[in-house]
Amino acid sequence: MNPLIKGLFKEFRRTQELEQFKDSDAFELFAASLVLSDDVLSQVQMTDLLLDASTIGIDVAVLEINGQVAWDSEDVHGLCRTSGKIEVSVHLIQAKQGAHIVTAEILGFGHTVTRFLNNEDFSSYPRLKALADGLRVVFDNYATNLKASPAIFVYYVTTAPKAATVDVNVESRSAAVRDDIVQLGFVGDVIVRALGTDDIHESWVKKNHANEVEIQLEKQVNLPKMPGIDQAILGVISVLELLKLIRDDSGLLDERVFYDNVRGFKGADNPVNRQIISTLRSPERSLLPVLNNGVTVVASSYTPKPGDAVAISSYQIVNGCQTSHCLYLAQDSLADLIAEVYVPLRLVVTRDEEVATRIIRATNSQTEVQENDLLALSKFQKKLEDSYRLDEADVKLTYERRSGQYYKQDVTKTRVLTIRDQMRAVSALFLDLPHLASRYTNRLYGEVGSAIFRDDHKLLPYMASAFAAYRLENAFRSGLDPQYKPARYHVLMAFKYQILGTRSATLESPKIEVQSEKLITALKSPDQVDLFRTAAEAVIQAAGGELPSPDRLKRQQFTTELVGTLVGPPDH
DSSP states (O other), X not given: OOHHHHHHHHHHHHHTTOTTSOHHHHXXXXXXXXXXXXXXXXXXXXXXXXXXXXXXXXXXXXEEETTEEEOSHHHHHXXXXXXXXXXXXXXXXXXXXXXXXXXXXHHHHHXXXXXXXXXXXXXXXXXXXXXXXXXXXXXXXXXXXXXXXXXXXXXXXXXXXXXHHTOHHHHHHHHHHHHHHHTTSSOOOEEEEEEOHXXXXXXXXXXXXXXXXXXXXXXXXXXXXXXXXXXXXXXXXXXXXXXXXXXXXXXXXXXXXXXXXXXXXXXXXXXXXXXXXXXXXXXXXXXXXXHOOOEEEEESEEEEOSTTEEEEESOEEEXXXXXXXXXXXHHHHHGGGGGTOEEEEEEEEOXXXXXXXXXXXXXXXXXXXXXXXXXXXXXXXXXXXXXXXXXXXXXXXXXXXXXXXTTTSOOOGGGEEEXXXXXXXXXXXXXXXXXXXXXXXXXXXXXXXXXXXXXXXXXXHHHHHHHHHHHHHHHHHTTSOGGGGGXXXXXXXXXXXXXXXXXXXXXXXXXXXXXXXXXXHHHTSSOHHHHHHHHHHHHHHHTTSSOOOHHHHTSHHHHXXXXXXXXOSOOO
8 A cells, every 4th residue: 555545544543443443444434534525424423334244346325315414215204305405415435455446346336336326136235225225215205306316426446546547448447337327317417436546645635634725805904903813804805716715626615614604505596595696697796795795704824915815724614605605606607707796705814712603603693593503602512612621521522512623633533522413412311312313413403402502401411421422432343233323322321221220310400410420430441342232232122122123213112112121111
């Protein structure tokens, strides 16, 4: 293996705590971490991406619906039945550590991909079958809601040199695979690529180095000095220059720069966005600076350049996500006018995290934002973040209150938990809601929002629940049978009952801190695999001797049955 890639792979295994995994499995996850978007990766435990051990031809498969990861037909129904418009992407990866590309393997990979898309018999590979069945559910039940045919992304990842990836035979085989997929007739955009050493390194750099850009401001005003602000500029910027902020090196939209924006893109069919795009395509485009609120950029460093140019790094677009996406979509229709249409720009340079948070809240206060979108900015979240930082419980976890907060910092990735992770853990462990814990963030918050993150809650149970989830994932990495993964949140709840022997106290009571300490002590014992295996076996026993189906795991009834077998019926 190329020594540079070997070093990056080694660092990946360290930060993801994959030293005990086989080289081949770890490399498959390494490839997935570079190919898949950060939005997808943030929704999963890294090891969940591995398919069944016997699966041949495809190493990683992801079904993405409206930006959310779906694992099976039930997930597909849950995501699609409430959405008027549906966007579907399928990501398929085969990863080889070898420094040579075997073109026959590309064709074989492509053949398996077409079989997967056709939903041919994958009964021997349950996880792949569940994904193929899920895609078929989209066609069978929600075809009329599709905005476009599913986009298919196929990546054959190797450690081959650049010369091998651009070899005429490799490109020919890749094109043949693409043609075969296109000819299926029910897919949309299809990308098939053979990646090598240069591509791996380029992807790693993009994901691990701070974003930097130099832009030209047409007009600018420097604001007076303010506490916590290194530099603040009001100005206008051409669409051509703004695109430098939001596109990556390949010209595609770089979603990373919108991490700190509290809302994602609402789509081109959203009334406001439709009006922006319509304006851009009309003679009124020159009025955009007075018709649009523009964008707000927060950066950590700033360097003035000759003329009105500035260089900024580690920047985020914290307001103006809708405008930015609309400009990206309309760029072709602007043609030669792209440098003559302007957008208002507010640039704030600060290294103060609290100041950045206040800016995000302020710039979004005048628009309709869902309550859970601003959750990261609440007083309780700040207290919780500080509690993890002080770490008096010695759980050694890092709390990512705002997405991308620890970008390019030396932290063990598996020890970083997001608000989504925290919600799921505390819901499963202390609220006895494991059947809700796997729900998508907005739905989960809608179900349990009033019961968590309250100002009167103790902080220790949140840390205890996150530590339990982390230790369970570690157990899966070090010997616990992965067949229990679909029931992970029920296993967490069963673990609590086995340690405490009773129901847990409410999150605001002093007693919950005593219970949390007891759980943390148990979690620090060396026999984690045995500990969670016992809890998993309790789940199996409550289900009648076999792993419950995904549908059953999502029902309140099974949770009630499980609790009954652990401690008996509730007192009345």
